[in-house]
Amino acid sequence: MTGRLDADVIVVGGGPAGSSTAWFLASRGMDVLLLDRARFPRDKVCSEYLSPQASRILEAMGALKSVEAAGAAQLSGMMVRAPSGESFRGHFAGAHGFKGFRDTGLALRRTILDSILLDRARAGGARVREDTRVVDLARDAHGRVSGAVIADSDGRRAALGARLVVGADGLRSIVSRRLGLARRSRWPSRIALVAHYTDVAGMDGVGEMHVDTQGYLGLAPVGNGLINVAVVVPVSRAKDLAGARSEFFEEWIDDRPHLRERFAGARQVTPVRATGPFASAVRRAWAPGAAVVGDAADFFDPFTGEGIYTALRGGEMLSGYLLESLASPRPGDAPLTAYDRARREEFGAKWRLERLVGTAVGFPRMMNRAVRVLSRRTDLADLFVGAAGDFVPPGEVLRLSNLGLLLAPGR
Ligand SMILES: Cc1cc2nc3c(=O)[nH]c(=O)nc-3n(C[C@H](O)[C@H](O)[C@H](O)COP(=O)(O)OP(=O)(O)OC[C@H]3O[C@@H](n4cnc5c(N)ncnc54)[C@H](O)[C@@H]3O)c2cc1C
Structure with a gap:
């Protein structure tokens, strides 16, 4: 007292x-x-991406200029790759007339x-x-x-x-x-490993999510030549990485040819750090x-x-x-x-949308189906990425007609 x-x-x-x-x-x-x-x-420990709408608050706090002057990367949207190998891209600039504070997200070391x-x-x-x-x-x-x-x-x-x-x-x-x-x-019980690399091939100004049957890997440029690499896996894998985080991380990349190729000339510049479970x-x-x-x-x-x-x-x-x-x-x-x-x-x-996405990430067939639909419907892909970017009301994505398209079997 x-x-x-x-x-x-x-x-x-x-x-x-x-x-x-x-x-x-x-x-x-x-x-x-x-x-x-x-x-x-x-x-x-973070993927270090800021949604386009975060810039509004940075501006209000008088921080936006300093964040940009510090070399923050500008991200024009997101790419999501399903376990099937199919992928879609959505852009922050064009979502059904919804407009963010900026047309880009930012990313910068925490x-x-x-x-x-x-x-x-x-x-x-x-x-x-x-x-x-x-x-x-x-x-x-x-x-x-x-x-x-x-x-x-x-x-x-x-x-x-x-x-x-x-x-x-x-x-x-x-x-x-x-x-x-x-x-x-208790759900989803996941842990994350994060490290920074330089010279990852094929980065082109979007954040990337590579979903796998075992978890997912995120890639984002964070400015000053650095790429943030995050591997997120179910907590049940914790025993596999105890005392061997770096090996686990490298194997994750090596075991997946589409990632291995892109990391062939890359250099890891920060140690692998772990966090979780985080829900x-x-x-x-x-x-x-x-x-x-x-x-x-x-x-x-x-x-x-x-x-x-x-x-x-x-x-x-x-x-x-x-x-x-x-x-x-x-x-x-x-x-x-x-x-x-x-x-x-x-x-x-947003919480409801996050739970829907969190479920899809844990069920590869659901993820494959949703990504296939979004790869063919760029309007919906932009809507989804805009909701993740905090300027499209998540309810737009959660409309029954959209959910039906994304989740209906047999597409
Ligand atoms: C793997 C991973 C990737 C992520 N990627 C992204 C992303 O790309 N983009 C995004 O927007 N979000 C991301 N997040 C989420 C984001 O990191 C957090 O939501 C954000 O940091 C929350 O900010 P905060 O201020 O609430 O907490 P924090 O940033 O964690 O700050 C809490 C502060 O409290 C201090 N503190 C803690 N305990 C005490 C104590 N007892 N006494 C005094 N001080 C204390 C700590 O030192 C710290 O400075 C990610 C999270 C994880 C786990």
């Missing part, structure tokens, strides 16, 4: 969700203290992107403390969250007080767990005195890969509700319940 106030809002975590929450709050005059256990630049975003939070007025691990939440006599408990490397603890606390501390969020909100999803969710995104955002609130699977957008947009949305709550002398919880409802409205259709 802490009676002292160290800030209006403590934000735990300085990834995209924490930085955007902090920026949108601090630039509107709130006293924000952001705590992150890491020292930046810090890495995050070491660079996240440092730019954290700097924007600072520039907005947030105080940032790196190397600061949150180990618990402080509560008042009524059990309401009243701050965060931090611990130094010697285990010494100290409580910091705030009117509201935000958990933006990613997968396995300590804030979600301490609030009793975390719900580990997680919360029962609701708030508790008295606190709210969660970004991966701390939910993450499903990297296939449709917009966790960064969701984190940035979540921070933008949440900040409005926090400001409303902070407007009264004793912050109220009604705006926090409204935030939870708004999240469901904003992301609900």
Whole structure:
């Protein structure tokens, strides 16, 4: 319990969700203290692609120019290859009259992107403390969250007080767990391996997903001559890669002729890093005195890969509700319940689309069928890629007529 106030809002975590929450709050005059256990630049295992709509929020935060100046790759769309070998391409520029903030997505190393975003939070007025691990939440006599408990490397603890606390501390969020909100999803239980290469042949400005019966491999240029390579497999394969990540990764590529050819002259330049299982969710995104955002609130699977957008947009949305709550002398919880409802409205259709795609990825025949249809219907392919790009309402893809086309047997 802490009676002292160290800030209006403590934000735990300085990834995209924490930085955007902090920026949108601090630039509107709130006293924000952001705590992150890491020292930046810090890495995050990720495919490092940002949807076209993420640029809108980067622009609002004053980060877009810096992201582009740092050498971010511009992606014009996505290619998906099914286990059958058939593939389709969709473009961000042309989806049934729906228009994104940009006609391209961006991709950039997380070491660079996240440092730019954290700097924007600072520039907005947030105080940032790196190397600061949150180990618990402080509560008042009524059990309401009243701050965060931090611990130094010697285990010494100290409580910091705030009117509201935000958990933006990613997968396995300590804030979600301490609030009793975390719900580990058992499906899809997948793990990912990520490394960077140079000189992969045939890259032509789109993100690529190569789906296989055993999982999938993603390829994306991330600027400055680097290609992000991600292999995602069911968690049941974890025993095969224990202690042998690099071998597993290389074999995955070598065993598949269409990939082997393209990697013949490629060079691996970063170590293979692993993460997962990553599907997680919360029962609701708030508790008295606190709210969660970004991966701390939910993450499903990297296939449709917009966790960064969701984190940035979540921070933008949440900040409005926090400001409303902070407007009264004793912050109220009604705006926090409204935030939870708004999240469901904003992301609900996307969650359904993600689950549909997540299912198809696990069932090769379903994937083969859908990719075959999309390879013949470029209009639908653009619609699908636009939904993955966050500017086509996912409900457009989920229309029964489209689902019928994609899933009907015998095509
Ligand atoms: C394999 C893989 C590939 C992906 N590819 C993409 C992609 O291409 N595009 C995309 O948009 N999304 C992708 N995602 C999802 C994306 O990485 C996440 O959705 C995004 O990073 C969420 O941002 P965040 O700010 O919520 O969390 P994070 O980026 O994880 O940031 C959380 C921060 O909290 C800090 N923290 C954690 N615990 C504590 C603590 N106890 N005390 C203090 N600080 C703490 C951490 O140090 C970290 O800085 C991918 C995910 C995976 C697993």
